Amino acid sequence: MLCIAQSNPDAATSLVPRAAPTQETYEELQHAYSHFNRTLFDGALPACLITLQREKATCGYFSGARFASVDGAVTDEIALNPAYFAVVPLVETLQTLVHEMTHLWQSHFGQPGRGRYHNREWADKMESIGLMPSSTGQPGGSRTGDCMADYAIEGGSFLAACEALLTDSFKLTWYDRFPAKEHVAFGASSLAQHLPAAAGGGAAPMAQMPNLATAVVTPAPPAEGEPPVRPNKSNRLKYRCCCGVQVWGKPGLLIQCGACGSAFAEVS
Known part of the structure; x- marks a missing residue:
């Protein structure tokens, strides 16, 4: 190994x-x-x-x-x-x-x-x-x-x-x-x-x-007026619910899980 x-x-x-x-x-x-x-x-x-x-x-x-x-x-x-x-x-x-x-x-x-x-x-x-x-x-x-x-x-x-x-x-x-x-x-x-x-x-x-x-090194926020960096070239992002369900979609979606009712979070 x-x-x-x-x-x-x-x-x-x-x-x-x-x-x-x-x-x-x-x-x-x-x-x-x-x-x-x-x-x-x-x-x-x-x-x-x-x-x-x-x-x-x-x-x-x-x-x-x-x-x-x-x-x-x-x-x-x-x-x-x-x-x-x-x-x-x-x-x-x-x-x-x-x-x-x-x-x-x-x-x-x-x-x-x-x-x-x-x-x-x-x-x-x-x-x-x-x-x-x-x-x-x-x-x-x-x-x-x-x-x-x-x-x-x-x-x-x-x-x-x-x-x-x-x-x-x-x-x-x-x-x-x-x-x-x-x-x-x-x-x-x-x-x-x-x-x-x-x-x-x-x-x-x-x-x-x-x-x-x-x-401790914390992530630096983007500069004023600077859009967040999105390395995903497809313009599609992964979203995940805390119960494990994952979906793909365009940036900025607000999605609620039908299984548990929780909100999906964007996965970087």
Whole structure:
């Protein structure tokens, strides 16, 4: 198998080497998982394997019994997308983790919906631990559906658990330096910006930490009056719904998915 290394010359002399970035990252994520398991799920959730995956148009996902060990054991997977870590408030990343932990809870103790469907049982459990399901990620969205986001309920158990975790000096040490424009836009629209700083709300990490702010490279907006660059010579663009359906069409279309009701997003 041929393995090709991807390098970034401008970072070669500016980043300080660390002894064990992998260990730091996964110990932090495991610490957060254990904390929320104890405070929100009464310690009932089994251990799982947390991975980092850059799935397009998703902050994270749950996959039941995805991994097997050499001695015959199996474990679930919770995947988190590190492209969002630097550009959303920390509480938003923790919301994603707990969102997927709720899928894990339902996989072991409830009745999951078919396919990607987030059913009422899942929604009720989310609300009981302080996260309001919403198809839009904003107040007023549907509580159930194929493509679901959520927002923290003020005064709820989730924010109390976040505040306790952050009081324990929890942090994420490593961040993706190259978020895409849609990741930055998502962070800018996050309701978590308006939550108390003590619970991880407020500005995104790259706006709070000077060292990170100088390291993260965000896409430059087009100059005033300059049209966006469209390398597609056919004048047709790909659009994708969060449930996986894809279509092609002319630029500027506003398309709604007939399967789940969500809006299609342009795929660059």
